[in-house]
Amino acid sequence: MTRDNARMKLHEILPREARQRQQSGAILLDVRETFEHATGMAESAIALPRGEIPERIAGIAPDRGAEILTICAHGQRSLMAAQTLQQLGYANVTSVAGGTARWIEEGLPMTKAGGDEDFYDRYSRHLRLPEVGEAGQRKLESARVVVLGAGGLGSPAAYYLAAAGVGTLVMADDDVVERSNLQRQILHTDDRIGMSKLDSAAQALHGLNPRVNLEGLPERVTSSNVEALLEGADVVLDGADNFPVRYLLNDACVKLAMPLVYGAVQRFQGQVSVFDAGRQRGRAPCYRCLFPQPPAPEDAPNCSEAGVLGVLPGVVGMLQATEVIKLILGIGDPLVGRVLMFDALSMRFHETRLAPDPECPVCAVDKPFPGYIDYAAFCAGA
Numbered sequence: 001m002t003r004d005n006a007r008m009k010l011h012e013i014l015p016r017e018a019r020q021r022q023q024s025g026a027i028l029l030d031v032r033e034t035f036e037h038a039t040g041m042a043e044s045a046i047a048l049p050r051g052e053i054p055e056r057i058a059g060i061a062p063d064r065g066a067e068i069l070t071i072c073a074h075g076q077r078s079l080m081a082a083q084t085l086q087q088l089g090y091a092n093v094t095s096v097a098g099g100t101a102r103w104i105e106e107g108l109p110m111t112k113a114g115g116d117e118d119f120y121d122r123y124s125r126h127l128r129l130p131e132v133g134e135a136g137q138r139k140l141e142s143a144r145v146v147v148l149g150a151g152g153l154g155s156p157a158a159y160y161l162a163a164a165g166v167g168t169l170v171m172a173d174d175d176v177v178e179r180s181n182l183q184r185q186i187l188h189t190d191d192r193i194g195m196s197k198l199d200s201a202a203q204a205l206h207g208l209n210p211r212v213n214l215e216g217l218p219e220r221v222t223s224s225n226v227e228a229l230l231e232g233a234d235v236v237l238d239g240a241d242n243f244p245v246r247y248l249l250n251d252a253c254v255k256l257a258m259p260l261v262y263g264a265v266q267r268f269q270g271q272v273s274v275f276d277a278g279r280q281r282g283r284a285p286c287y288r289c290l291f292p293q294p295p296a297p298e299d300a301p302n303c304s305e306a307g308v309l310g311v312l313p314g315v316v317g318m319l320q321a322t323e324v325i326k327l328i329l330g331i332g333d334p335l336v337g338r339v340l341m342f343d344a345l346s347m348r349f350h351e352t353r354l355a356p357d358p359e360c361p362v363c364a365v366d367k368p369f370p371g372y373i374d375y376a377a378f379c380a381g382a
């Protein structure tokens, strides 16, 4: 394509139409220099100074057929940027006439946090989803999620929650990294064997997303520290590997009215659910409605006894992370009142309905919280 042909195909549209196209999926590139962002950017625009287009555009828009809109201050440089993009092989490029000045004149939404390029760059794929957008991403950033356990379920879950931009992750784990963990606990690495799991997790999660705030409880979770651990949490993710902690966490979440995203794995099978009885008394079940009594110890071997396929907690932990993100954003249908079962060997999911138990000792309507019990004795069948 010659330069003249490219120029002849350049299009311009006014900001209002650009906004509509952006909302239906077009990428809006703000091609001004970084220092010009102090007064704000068109909402959900991606900052890409004109001089950096050739080296960075492929990372932002890998598909050369993607619809791209360019915007600058007044509409001149965005035309030049559009031309550059066409020369790079982008076929569907339009410049916003009048630029950011006209965008503001037309009263279109702006992002005020000028200068926070890391935010707009890092989360650009979320920002393009209307179900998330800037408001949703800010919700994620101000969310506080407790992940109990930095093991098989906590590893993939915390990794993706950090990547997704959950603002504060509170993890509890009192173990150190062992070689036998590495087959599934992907937060940890071979050169961190012997390190505390919390320190190892912090290295991995900060390395992935330095914006995430990490807090940790390097102790066993008991009825005397559980409420301090959960304080202020928006969602709690159960990555526990034993029944006493699982019952304790359930009871605390019912008492404190917090949603609990449950996951469990054994050999080739896993299950996931969301227990929200604390906030939805009589309408949503809790873990005790599903399992009023713990299984006999011989019927419920743990992973170290029974074995587990390494990828299985990955699948289940990521289903849990998905539910956590949906709960924070308030989108979709959470797995409340449903238990999703996964069988890796047959590669089948199936779902069963779970109603709240009107006689449940912890979540029955109008029942006062009975108090924490001796969970170890309860699970030992005492």
Ligand SMILES: [Zn+2]
Pocket (backbone or CB within 6 Å): 277, 285, 286, 287, 288, 289, 290, 356, 357, 360, 361, 362, 363, 364
């Ligand atoms: Zn219950």
